[in-house]
Amino acid sequence: MNSLIVTLVGMFVVFCALLLIILCIVIYSRLIRIKAQKPNNHEYSSVKQNNNVQKPASENNALPADSISPELLAVITAAVSACMQSTNTGYTVRSIKRIGHTTPIWNVAGRNEYILSKL
Amino acid sequence: MWYDFTNAIKALAAESGFANITLLHLIMIVLALFFLYLAIAKKYEPLLLVPIAFGMLLANLPLGGLMHPELWDAQPLDYGAILHNGGLLDLLYLGVKLGIYPPLIFLGIGAMTDFGPLIANPKSLLLGAAAQFGIFGTYIGAMAFGAFTPQQAGSIAIIGGADGPTAIWLTSKLAPELLGPIALAAYSYMALVPVIQPPIMKALTTKKEREVIMKQLRPVSKLEKILFPIVVCVLVILIIPSSAPLVGMLMLGNLFRESGVVERLNDTAQNALINIVTIFLGLTVGSTASADKLSQPGFGIQALLIIGLGLVAFCIGTASGVLFGKLMYIFSGGKINPLIGSAGVSAVPMAARVSQKVGQEANPQNFLLMHAMGPNVAGVIGSAVAAGVLLSMLG
Numbered sequence: 374m375n376s377l378i379v380t381l382v383g384m385f386v387v388f389c390a391l392l393l394i395i396l397c398i399v400i401y402s403r404l405i406r407i408k409a410q411k412p413n414n415h416e417y418s419s420v421k422q423n424n425n426v427q428k429p430a431s432e433n434n435a436l437p438a439d440s441i442s443p444e445l446l447a448v449i450t451a452a453v454s455a456c457m458q459s460t461n462t463g464y465t466v467r468s469i470k471r472i473g474h475t476t477p478i479w480n481v482a483g484r485n486e487y488i489l490s491k492l
Numbered sequence: 493m494w495y496d497f498t499n500a501i502k503a504l505a506a507e508s509g510f511a512n513i514t515l516l517h518l519i520m521i522v523l524a525l526f527f528l529y530l531a532i533a534k535k536y537e538p539l540l541l542v543p544i545a546f547g548m549l550l551a552n553l554p555l556g557g558l559m560h561p562e563l564w565d566a567q568p569l570d571y572g573a574i575l576h577n578g579g580l581l582d583l584l585y586l587g588v589k590l591g592i593y594p595p596l597i598f599l600g601i602g603a604m605t606d607f608g609p610l611i612a613n614p615k616s617l618l619l620g621a622a623a624q625f626g627i628f629g630t631y632i633g634a635m636a637f638g639a640f641t642p643q644q645a646g647s648i649a650i651i652g653g654a655d656g657p658t659a660i661w662l663t664s665k666l667a668p669e670l671l672g673p674i675a676l677a678a679y680s681y682m683a684l685v686p687v688i689q690p691p692i693m694k695a696l697t698t699k700k701e702r703e704v705i706m707k708q709l710r711p712v713s714k715l716e717k718i719l720f721p722i723v724v725c726v727l728v729i730l731i732i733p734s735s736a737p738l739v740g741m742l743m744l745g746n747l748f749r750e751s752g753v754v755e756r757l758n759d760t761a762q763n764a765l766i767n768i769v770t771i772f773l774g775l776t777v778g779s780t781a782s783a784d785k786l787s788q789p790g791f792g793i794q795a796l797l798i799i800g801l802g803l804v805a806f807c808i809g810t811a812s813g814v815l816f817g818k819l820m821y822i823f824s825g826g827k828i829n830p831l832i833g834s835a836g837v838s839a840v841p842m843a844a845r846v847s848q849k850v851g852q853e854a855n856p857q858n859f860l861l862m863h864a865m866g867p868n869v870a871g872v873i874g875s876a877v878a879a880g881v882l883l884s885m886l887g
Contacts, residue, residue: 376635376645380628383881384621390731390877391621391870397723398614398716405715475711477608483848483861 441469512554516783524549524778527676536683540656540774544676547778551581559585559779564668585776589668593773594661595741600766601657601872602721602745603758605840609866611716612709615820616832616863620870622816623836624878626652626809631882634801639794643667646882648798651678652805653875654685654837660777661738662879666886672781673795677802685842686849688803689810693834693850696814701821702854704829706863714750721746728877734887735880742876809837813867835864838871 450466505511524545531541551559558579566573569589574582587593610616627649634645643666650662651674659678663671681688694702721743729736748758785791817833831851835843847864 376632376642379642379646379882379885380632382885383628383631383878384625386732386881387624387874387877388618388621390728391617391874393727393731394724394873395614395617397727398611398720401719401723402611402614402712402716405713405719409713477709477711477862478606479609479844479862479865480708480859483859487852487856487859 441471507555509554509556514554514783516786517552517554520552520781520783520786521549523781524552530680537679539770540679541683543771543774544679544778547581547775548672548781549778550775551779551782558582559782561780561782561784564589581776581779584772585779587769587772588660588664588671588776591661591664591737593769593776594657594664595737596769597657597766597773598738598876599741599745600761600763600769601840602742602747603749603762604766605742605746605749605869605872606865607720607746607869608712608717609709609862610869611712611720613863613866616866617870617873618820619813619816619833619836619867620872620874621836622833623809623813623867623871624653624874625812626805626807626837627875627878627882629808629812630801630805633804634797637797637801639790639797641667642886644670646886647674648801649805650674650875650879650882651681651798651802652809652837653871653878654678654682654806654809654839654843655872655875656682657773658738658838658875658879660773662882665883668780669785670794670798671777672785673798674802675777676781677799681802681806682839682842685837685839686846688806689834689843689846690850692807692810693814693831693846696811697818697830699854701818701830702851703858704821704826705855705858706829706832706860707827709862714752717750718747721750724873728873728880732877732880732884734883735876738876738879739873742872806837810834813837829858829860829863832860832864832867835868836871836874838868838875840868840872841865843871844868 446466446469449469453466527541527545527548530536531538531545550556556579559581560578563570563574563578563582564585571586574586629649630652631645631649634640634648635642640648647659647663647667647670650659653659656675656678660671660675663674667674725740725743728739745758745761748754748761813833813836814830815833816836817828817830820828820833821830829851831847832844835847837843844861844864844867848859848861851858851860
């Protein structure tokens with residue numbers, strides 16, 4: 374068989390196969406995300422309603438759901454202080470925000486490798 | 493008494509390897525020692541190169557009886573004779589000849605691979621496809637030399653896929669007589685990815701392109717990851733049925749990993765099984781590089797051409813991946829860093845690490861590893877598909 378024909382057919386088939394995979398991934402990913410969003414919207418509205426109902430409870434000095442306890446605040450501040458190897462109070466912790474564990478593992482690996490290379 | 497003693501010693505000496513060793517044996521032994529040096533001292537793919545080089549050493553020690561190339565040259569192949577008269581390596585080589593080991597290695601690779609970056613950015617599959625041009629471009633080059641049959645040219649071209657098990661699988665089907673040099677070239681170039689790729693990547697991209705910081709990929713849900721191996725397996729095997737052994741096992745391994753309900757099988761596939769099969773595969777592939785092969789007329793030139801064409805295939809694959817990356821850079825309005833294109837040649841995860849390294853040289857704030865893993869794992873699927881196409885058309 375002509376080698377040029379083999380090359381053209383080969384590349385065409387490889388591209389077609391992978392394009393078809395792309396199409397399938399896009400379709401099923403979208404369907405899954407749409408399905409996942411629907412119950413979230415529902416949950417959000419029910420939470421909203423519950424918040425309205427439970428408003429008096431937060432007035433009784435109870436901690437809001439997204440806040441952290443004073444003990445945890447102290448531990449984090451101490452950790453920051455230890456990490457900076459300084460006991461003077463030249464800085465103030467103004468806010469602490471929880472970051473979800475969404476960082477992909479390859480990013481973490483790459484970042485660690487870069488940090489280690491600079492040590 | 494003394495006469496009998498000396499006669500016995502003479503007979504023993506005549507039956508020893510020293511009396512039967514030839515210059516070709518010595519050349520192959522030195523070559524095996526050189527590969528051992530590369531694997532142990534230079535750490536070039538030691539997991540594979542140590543068993544390959546040792547297999548080569550064992551096969552070239554005369555009268556060892558571990559491997560009998562004449563049994564494998566018989567036409568038609570007499571499996572009964574191999575089972576009765578074959579040595580240890582002959583019996584283990586059945587796994588290569590019957591195409592058992594490479595799919596089992598793919599099972600382990602599937603269990604180790606996270607296809608998340610690919611699912612998060614499906615466009616990167618195109619880069620995995622573009623890099624396969626190295627395979628088909630080299631096929632034209634190998635045919636132009638006129639020294640190879642179409643089957644041999646296809647087996648040489650698959651080195652451009654930078655995927656050892658795929659190269660071994662296809663060569664065992666199309667041109668088993670070239671298995672030794674092709675396997676050695678494939679694994680050597682995979683080990684040399686950090687040396688071969690960066691100059692090509694830098695030559696084909698501008699500093700501005702290399703500095704592009706790509707947007708963080710979205711998190712991928714568990715359901716998406718579970719569906720991926722099933723969808724890919726069904727689709728690819730329906731399109732190219734001959735790729736079923738490689739793609740099927742790759743996706744089964746990945747399903748073990750992502751389903752989360754067969755942790756023991758997942759652990760076995762990505763540790764014990766792949767290690768056992770790697771030992772068998774390396775030993776037997778190495779043992780095919782025997783002195784008898786070297787004595788065949790024209791084999792030395794063929795081996796040199798294979799090494800040269802393999803390098804060409806690898807370079808074309810890298811270049812076509814980067815050039816397609818540049819195309820995506822233009823069409824995305826500068827959002828895609830073309831360096832991730834070079835990871836489209838498989839060599840997981842080495843090629844992706846090279847993209848990360850070259851990207852970070854241009855911009856220390858750049859973390860391309862995750863983005864390059866997409867085309868990198870796409871390259872595994874792409875080269876398995878390309879191998880299936882070549883087998884269908886040339887087998």
